[in-house]
Amino acid sequence: xxxxxxxxxxxxxxxxxxxxLRCVPISNHLYFYWYRQILGQKVEFLVSFYNNEISEKSExxxxxxxxxxxxxxxxxxxxxxxxxxxxxxxxCASKAxxxxxxxxxxxxxxxx
Amino acid sequence: xxxxxxxxxxxxxxxxxxxxxNCAYENTAFDYFPWYQQFPGKGPALLIAIRPDVSEKKEGRxxxxxxxxxxxFSLHIMDSQPGDSATYFCAASSPYSNYQLxxxxxxxxxxKP
Numbered sequence: 001x002x003x004x005x006x007x008x009x010x011x012x013x014x015x016x017x018x019x020x021l022r023c024v025p026i027s028n029h030l031y032f033y034w035y036r037q038i039l040g041q042k043v044e045f046l047v048s049f050y051n052n053e054i055s056e057k058s059e060x061x062x063x064x065x066x067x068x069x070x071x072x073x074x075x076x077x078x079x080x081x082x083x084x085x086x087x088x089x090x091x092c093a094s095k096a097x098x099x100x101x102x103x104x105x106x107x108x109x110x111x112x
Numbered sequence: 113x114x115x116x117x118x119x120x121x122x123x124x125x126x127x128x129x130x131x132x133x134n135c136a137y138e139n140t141a142f143d144y145f146p147w148y149q150q151f152p153g154k155g156p157a158l159l160i161a162i163r164p165d166v167s168e169k170k171e172g173r174x175x176x177x178x179x180x181x182x183x184x185f186s187l188h189i190m191d192s193q194p195g196d197s198a199t200y201f202c203a204a205s206s207p208y209s210n211y212q213l214x215x216x217x218x219x220x221x222x223x224k225p
Contacts, residue, residue: 004155033212043156043201045212056210091155099144099163099205101213103155 002026004104006092012110016081021107023075023092032075033093033101034067036060043091049075082111114139116204118216126224131189133219135202138183142204144211147176147187150199150218159200160187192223 005024013019025032034046048056049067066078075094079086087110093101117136125131135145143164148156162169162176162185169176175188189196202216 031211035213042217043203043213043215045214048210048212050210056212058212095211098207098211099161100146100158101211102158103148105155 004092004094004102006090006104006107008107009105010108010110012112013082015084015111019079019082019109021077021079021090021092021109023077023094023104024073025075025092025094026096026102027073029094029096029102031055031095031101032067032069033095034077035091035093035103036088037091037106038088046077046090079109082109084111087111114214116202116214116216118202118219120219121217122220122222124222124224125192127192127194129192129223131192131196131221131223132186133200133202133221134184134186135204135216136182136184137204137214139204139206139214140183141206141208142214143207144205145176145178145185146203146205146213147174148201148203150201156201189221192221194223194225197221197223 007022032049037043047061064080089106091106092104095101146161147159149159150156160171160174173190178185199218201218203213205211
């Protein structure tokens with residue numbers, strides 16, 4: 001069964017460093033999302049991406065964040081200068097049509 | 113208005129019992145209501161979903177009940193099993209915000225053997 005994959009599973013970085021989180025969505029899906037989940041809290045929407053551009057973004061997704069689909073398979077989230085409060089699980093999701101979003105296993109980002 | 117309120121925060125049910133988790137929303141533009149199951153250290157997995165044109169949807173032991181006038185929906189797990197122990201999230205989305213999922217706070221469900 002096709003699934004969303006994410007790498008790395010765990011990333012530790014120092015405050016102020018840049019990180020890139022990678023996702024491979026399900027191959028025939030057209031819509032891509034990033035969400036984050038701070039430990040013990042609810043999942044929060046960051047950004048949606050369709051047709052090679054951002055279609056929606058939340059207040060969390062400020063100038064420090066960017067997304068890219070560098071080739072036909074990968075979808076990346078870049079945080080330019082990480083802060084302590086960026087520590088969270090980051091989930092990528094994709095969907096083919098209007099509704100069902102399928103999530104990857106997540107990347108645990110720890111900023112020290 | 114974008115919030116989805118979920119209760120209870122935690123729930124303990126005996127094996128074989130019925131687990132019930134409730135959610136409420138305000139935004140009448142929401143037209144898709146999924147439930148996700150999450151095990152520790154894993155990503156959310158889509159469990160079951162409903163659209164507002166039906167009042168109930170059943171898949172195996174899992175049932176969503178939907179009350180459009182009350183703006184509430186709930187997840188019922190029949191014959192609850194220890195393997196159902198997980199955190200359950202309700203969510204909602206709207207075509208006017210590109211179907212981004214707005215999440216409830218989650219319910220930690222423990223099924224006692």
